[in-house]
Structure formats: C-alpha cells, structure tokens
Amino acid sequence: MTLKRKLGLSTVLAVVMGDMIGSGIFFTPGELAAVATAEWQVYFFWALCGFITLCGALTLAELASLLPRAGVAYHALTEGFGPFAGFMQAWIMVLVSGPGAIAGVAILFGEFGSDALGWQVENAPLYLAATGIGLFAIINIRGVEWGGGAQIVVTAVKVTGLLALVAGALFLAEPVAGTAEVDVPASTGNGLLDFLRFAGVGVSIVLFTYDGWIDASHVAGEVRNPDRNFPLALGVGVLLITGIYLAVNVAWLSVVPLAEMRAEPQAVAAKVAVAAFGAGGATWLIYLIGISIFGALGGLILTLPRLYYAAASEYQPLARNTPAAPFFNALAYLSPGSAVPTGAILTACGISIAALFFFGSFARIVTFFVVPFQFINILMVASIFRLRPRLSTSGQWRLPLYPWPPLIFMLVMTLFLIAALVFNPLDSLIGVGLTLIGVPVYRMLARRRDVV
Structure with a gap:
C-alpha cells in the first residue's frame, strides 16, 4: 500500500499559506x-525576508520536481549527501524540530484560546493546546482529503479576516495620536559593517514570521501533477504572503506611528483593530489570531507525519528484530481504508504533547529546536548542487537564476544559526543533544546493510 495522489493546487497553496x-x-x-x-526600513525588512524565503522555497520546488515523493527534504539529503544525512534529518524532525514546531504553535493557540474564553484554570493553555493537537490528529486520520479540506477552509477564513483588518485600517480608522516619548533607535551608521549589523537584527526579528513553507514539501507524494502544482503553489504562496505582510505593515503604520509602535509593541494590532472597528475590534482580533494559529497547527499535523512515514518506510526492514522495531513499525503504518500514515500522525502528536508539557512556554520550545532545524534546512537547500546535474531531465521545472537563490538562503540561515547558538545556548544544546542520540541508532541500522 502506498500514499495516494489526491491533493490539487488549491490544497497545496492553502497548506503553504496556512x-x-x-x-x-x-x-x-x-x-x-x-x-x-x-x-522605509520596515518595508525593506519585510520585503527582504520575503525574498530570502522565496530563494529557499523555489530551491525546494526544484527539489520536489526532481524527487516528487513524501518527505522531499529527507530524500534530497539522502540522495545528495548519503543515507546518514537523510536519517539524521528524519531523526531531527521526529524527536526535535517536528514536535517542537507543533508544540510551539499549539501553546500559542492555547494561550489565545484560553484568553478568548476567559478560562482561569491552572495550565488551561496547555490543556487547550493538547486538545487542538488531538482534534487535528482525528481529522487527519480520517483521510488526506479531510486534512487538506480543513486547511482550505481555515486558511480562507484567516486570510479574509487579515485582509478585512487591513481594509478597516486603511479606510475606516483614524490615525492614533502620537503621544509616545521613547528613545529613537541608534543610527545604523555609515559603514558597511554597521549596515550589516543593523540588517541582521531586523532580519532575525522578521524571518521567523515567514516560517512554514518547507512543511508543504512533506505532502509531495500525495500531490497531483507535482511537477506543475508544487512549484506553482510554493512560488505563488510565498509571493502572496509577502504581499499580505507588506499590506499589513502599510495598514498598521497608517494608524499607529512608528514611535507609538516602539512604545507598546505588543499592543499595535489591538490599537489598529479598535481604531477600525470600535471596542469590539479587540475581541474580534483575539479570535482572528486564534484562528490563524489554529490553521498553522493543522498544517503541521497534516504535513510532518508524511516525512516520518517516508523515512520509517525505508528503515523498517533494517530495524526488524531490534529494540527499535516497534518505533519504526508504528511510523511506517498506513491505514488500509484511508491510506494515511496513522502511526506517524499519532506518534507526532504524542511526542508534541510531551514536549508541550515539558517546556511549557513558546520561547523555550522555539529555542529548543531552532538550531538543528535550520542546520538541516541549510543542508537540504545545498543538496540542489549535487542533485540538479544528476537527476534533472528535460521538461522538469527549473529554478530561475541558479545558483544564486540557494546561495543567498544558505548564507542568511548560517548567520541566523550562529546567532541562536550564541544568544540561547542552553535550550539550543538540549535540541542538539537529542539530535546526537540519532547517531548510534543510525550506526546500528547501518551495520545491517553495510553502510558506513
């Protein structure tokens, strides 16, 4: 039994944007x-990060065209750098980055959901977050059409709501009076080094908002006409998100001056909502944020288990009669009726709930997985230099302006990775430690097929 190609362009686009x-x-x-x-600097940073993301996304699109299977990143690393690289990517996603991403988004949903519902129960955000994970697990076990359909609906709702907020800010709201008395950031200076330092800080703030585009690649094995639909969905999706983000900043700045933003950075969106829609705007905003986070959570639970399944299917025979056999058997299990990786979905959700209660906060969860995650993304993008000459055939989609997009992405993300290690060493090293546990597991399996 194999995965079925049931996802069209609209679903993949919804997954990318959602x-x-x-x-x-x-x-x-x-x-x-x-x-x-x-x-102008605000618009510069948002456009720059959109461009960096587009460089990575279009590189991934060509990789998906070369290897149109579930878990494209895993196959790209395996084909490009050998089975050890592919195994470690899957290991990171199973035990570190995947659960960290799901748990990180879930805790945000729990916090906003409990605030919107007025729950004062101890650990209410954690329980609500776990409930959200469980709900999407049930939806995705029903079938890939259910998971994809849920993404289309939720993504349409949150994009519509976000654009309504932009329109309200531009056409209904009056600018907020500038009363803030705060220090203006220091000048960027005139030298190249000063500008690079300034740009690095701005990019590190904004770039995380563009995350999520890689996750869509995990469903490449279930996309109809992947050579057309996948590159189109990735490219159009990133461009649309960049346009929406720029529109949001235009709308925000039309209502709240830059100095006011600086004084109360967490209250900017609420001020815009109230200025556009009155007192009820703040409540409406909380629900919109909750829906946005809820949709992102659903997208992760739809996509990540496909990567787990792809890697486990290859290593399942090697793990037979070893202590790791039950783990690989669970990840490689497909439901007979729906042809979805039920075992991988349940495993991903179970580990994510464990991470949720262990770390307990968004900041710690993100720090825990960001270093292994970004390192493996850099390698995944780098694999294009080995795979394009070997696998490319006439008629396949080609990355424009090659080799510059992957080089730009790799440079920026390397600097980002170094910064994470320097400023958040403890939780970063927990993620690195869990990653290294995969080395002896791989060596055990590799000895069974004489792979060094």
Whole structure:
C-alpha cells in the first residue's frame, strides 16, 4: 500500500499559506519598530525576508520536481549527501524540530484560546493546546482529503479576516495620536559593517514570521501533477504572503506611528483593530489570531507525519528484530481504508504533547529546536548542487537564476544559526543533544546493510 495522489493546487497553496500565517504577523511589526528608524526600513525588512524565503522555497520546488515523493527534504539529503544525512534529518524532525514546531504553535493557540474564553484554570493553555493537537490528529486520520479540506477552509477564513483588518485600517480608522516619548533607535551608521549589523537584527526579528513553507514539501507524494502544482503553489504562496505582510505593515503604520509602535509593541494590532472597528475590534482580533494559529497547527499535523512515514518506510526492514522495531513499525503504518500514515500522525502528536508539557512556554520550545532545524534546512537547500546535474531531465521545472537563490538562503540561515547558538545556548544544546542520540541508532541500522 502506498500514499495516494489526491491533493490539487488549491490544497497545496492553502497548506503553504496556512502554515506560514500564524501569530507572528500580528506582533512582529511592533517588535521591528524597536530597530527601524524610518518607515522605509520596515518595508525593506519585510520585503527582504520575503525574498530570502522565496530563494529557499523555489530551491525546494526544484527539489520536489526532481524527487516528487513524501518527505522531499529527507530524500534530497539522502540522495545528495548519503543515507546518514537523510536519517539524521528524519531523526531531527521526529524527536526535535517536528514536535517542537507543533508544540510551539499549539501553546500559542492555547494561550489565545484560553484568553478568548476567559478560562482561569491552572495550565488551561496547555490543556487547550493538547486538545487542538488531538482534534487535528482525528481529522487527519480520517483521510488526506479531510486534512487538506480543513486547511482550505481555515486558511480562507484567516486570510479574509487579515485582509478585512487591513481594509478597516486603511479606510475606516483614524490615525492614533502620537503621544509616545521613547528613545529613537541608534543610527545604523555609515559603514558597511554597521549596515550589516543593523540588517541582521531586523532580519532575525522578521524571518521567523515567514516560517512554514518547507512543511508543504512533506505532502509531495500525495500531490497531483507535482511537477506543475508544487512549484506553482510554493512560488505563488510565498509571493502572496509577502504581499499580505507588506499590506499589513502599510495598514498598521497608517494608524499607529512608528514611535507609538516602539512604545507598546505588543499592543499595535489591538490599537489598529479598535481604531477600525470600535471596542469590539479587540475581541474580534483575539479570535482572528486564534484562528490563524489554529490553521498553522493543522498544517503541521497534516504535513510532518508524511516525512516520518517516508523515512520509517525505508528503515523498517533494517530495524526488524531490534529494540527499535516497534518505533519504526508504528511510523511506517498506513491505514488500509484511508491510506494515511496513522502511526506517524499519532506518534507526532504524542511526542508534541510531551514536549508541550515539558517546556511549557513558546520561547523555550522555539529555542529548543531552532538550531538543528535550520542546520538541516541549510543542508537540504545545498543538496540542489549535487542533485540538479544528476537527476534533472528535460521538461522538469527549473529554478530561475541558479545558483544564486540557494546561495543567498544558505548564507542568511548560517548567520541566523550562529546567532541562536550564541544568544540561547542552553535550550539550543538540549535540541542538539537529542539530535546526537540519532547517531548510534543510525550506526546500528547501518551495520545491517553495510553502510558506513
């Protein structure tokens, strides 16, 4: 039994956009105000991060065209750098980055959901987060059409709501009076080094808001006409998200001056909502943020188990009669009726709930997985240099301006990875430690097929 190609262009586009739009767009503009000294710098950072993301996304699109299977990143690393690289990518996603991403989004949903419902119960956000994970597990076990359909609906709702907020800010709201007395950020200086330092800080603030585009690649094995639909969905999706994010910043700045953003960065979106729609706007905003996060959570639970399944299917025979056999058997299990990786879905959700209660906060969860996650993404993009000459055939989709897009993405993400290690060493090293546990597991399996 294999996965079935049932997903069309609209579903893949919804997955790309739905995974990218979470809570970040509502709060990052205020955080960026602490760095920017002029409005043009705000637009510069959002456009720059959109361009960096597009470089990575289009590289991934060609990889998916070369290897149109579930878990494209896993297959790209295996084909490009050998089975050890592919195994470690899957190991990271199973035990570190995948559960970390699901748990991180879920805790945000729990926090906003409990606030919206007025729950004062101890650990209410954690219980609500676990409930959200469980709900999407049930939906996705029903079939890939159910998971994909849920993404189309939720993504349509949150994009519509976000655009309504933009329209309200531009056409209904009056600008907020500028009363803030706060320090203006220091000048970026005139030298190249000063500008690079300034740009690095701004990019590190904004780039996380663009995350999520890689996750869509995990469903490539279930996409109809992947050589056309997947590159189109990735490219169009990232461009649309960049346009929406720029529109949001235009709308925010039309209502709240940069100095006011700097004074109360977390309250910017609420001020815009109230100015556009009155007192009820703040409540409406909370629900919109909750829906946005909820959709991102659903996208992760739809996509990540496909990667688990892809890797486990290859290593399941090697794990037979070893202590790891039950683990690989569970990840490689497909439901006979729905042809979905039920075992991988339940495993991903179970580990994510464990991470949720262990770390307990969004900041710790993100720090825990960001270093292994970004390192493996850099390698995944780098695999294009080995795979294009070997696997490319006439008629396949080709990355424009090659080799510059992958080189740009790799450079920026390497600098981002170094910064994470320097500023958040403890939780970063927990993620690195769990990653290294995969080395002896791989060696045990490799000895069974004489792979060094």
